[in-house]
Amino acid sequence: MGRTRGTWNTKGTWAAGVALAAVLALTGYAVFSGDDGGTDTPAGKGGSSAEATAPASPGPSATYAPPDDWTEPNQWAALPRGKRTDDRGSAIGFPKSTEGAVAMMVAANTTALEGGTSNVDEQLRIYHSYIGKADQSSENAEQIELNAIQSDKALAKQLGVNPGEPLPSGAYVRSTVVGFKVIKESDTEVSAWLLSRVVQKDGEMEKEQGSYTRTLAGAQWEGGDWKLTGAATERAQQAVQGQNQPTMVAPGDPAFNRAGWTAIREAS
Numbered sequence: 001m002g003r004t005r006g007t008w009n010t011k012g013t014w015a016a017g018v019a020l021a022a023v024l025a026l027t028g029y030a031v032f033s034g035d036d037g038g039t040d041t042p043a044g045k046g047g048s049s050a051e052a053t054a055p056a057s058p059g060p061s062a063t064y065a066p067p068d069d070w071t072e073p074n075q076w077a078a079l080p081r082g083k084r085t086d087d088r089g090s091a092i093g094f095p096k097s098t099e100g101a102v103a104m105m106v107a108a109n110t111t112a113l114e115g116g117t118s119n120v121d122e123q124l125r126i127y128h129s130y131i132g133k134a135d136q137s138s139e140n141a142e143q144i145e146l147n148a149i150q151s152d153k154a155l156a157k158q159l160g161v162n163p164g165e166p167l168p169s170g171a172y173v174r175s176t177v178v179g180f181k182v183i184k185e186s187d188t189e190v191s192a193w194l195l196s197r198v199v200q201k202d203g204e205m206e207k208e209q210g211s212y213t214r215t216l217a218g219a220q221w222e223g224g225d226w227k228l229t230g231a232a233t234e235r236a237q238q239a240v241q242g243q244n245q246p247t248m249v250a251p252g253d254p255a256f257n258r259a260g261w262t263a264i265r266e267a268s
Helices: 011-027 098-108 119-130 138-159 230-240 254-258
Strands: 030-033 076-078 111-114 172-185 189-201 209-222 225-228 262-265
Touching: 098 119, 098 172, 098 189, 098 209, 098 225, 111 119, 119 138, 172 230, 189 230, 209 230
Parallel strands: 076 262
Antiparallel strands: 030 209, 111 172, 172 189, 172 262, 189 209, 209 225
16 A cells, blocks of 8 residues: 655644644655745655654745735535534545545544643544544554654643643634645545635734645445545545645635645535
C-alpha cells in the first residue's frame, strides 16, 4: 500500500497535519500540503507508518495575499449532513451518492484542537468513526495513539503548557475543508482531492496563522455508510499519477476556478 508524506511548513499546518496524518497514513492516505500562497511542497516516499507520520519541524511561514477582488467560484455544493452522530461525536449515516461520500470525507477532515481536546482525541475519533474495517487493527490503533501522544507533547511545548494540560485560553488548531475536486465516482466508490484551511492561534492575544492543505481521499460504501479505505485511496493515487495536482489557493482567487475546485456552502 503506497504512502506519501507531505512536509508541513507553517506552525498551524504542522500541528493539524500531524493529527490527521497519523490516522490516514496507516490506511494508505496521501497528504500533500503547502502554505497560504498555494506553493506546492514536494512529497517524498515514506517506508513505514511511523516515518509517514513523524512531525516535521515547523519552518518559516509564507504570507498569502488574496486578490483585491472576489472572484465567484464557478462551482458550489451544499453537501448533505450525516443522519446521526455516533458515540464519539462524529457525524455518520451519509447518503449513498457522490456528494454523500464527499460529505463524509469533509467530516473526517474537519478537526478542532482546543481546550481539553487533544490530538489523541481527534485521531482516535477519526479512526474509529471513518476508517474502513479492513484497515482497522489493534496495532494500528496503538500506533495512532502513540504518535498522537508525541504530537500532543510537541504542541504543548510550543504553547508553553505541560503535556496533558488543556491548551492556553484562546488557543486552538482547526482544520476546515473549503473545497473539493472529484477524481472518480461510482455507486460504491468515490475519490477526491480535498482543499482545507488550517489555522492556529497560540492564545487570546496572539495572531491567527493559517495555511492550506490538499489531501487525496478514497472512500467505499461499507455497512450502509461511506468509509475511508486504503484500497480506494490507492486506486485514487493510481488515477492521478502523472497529473498536475490542483493548486492550493483560497476560494475567491481566480486560480481556485482554474484548478477545478468546487467550493462548499454550509448545508441547511
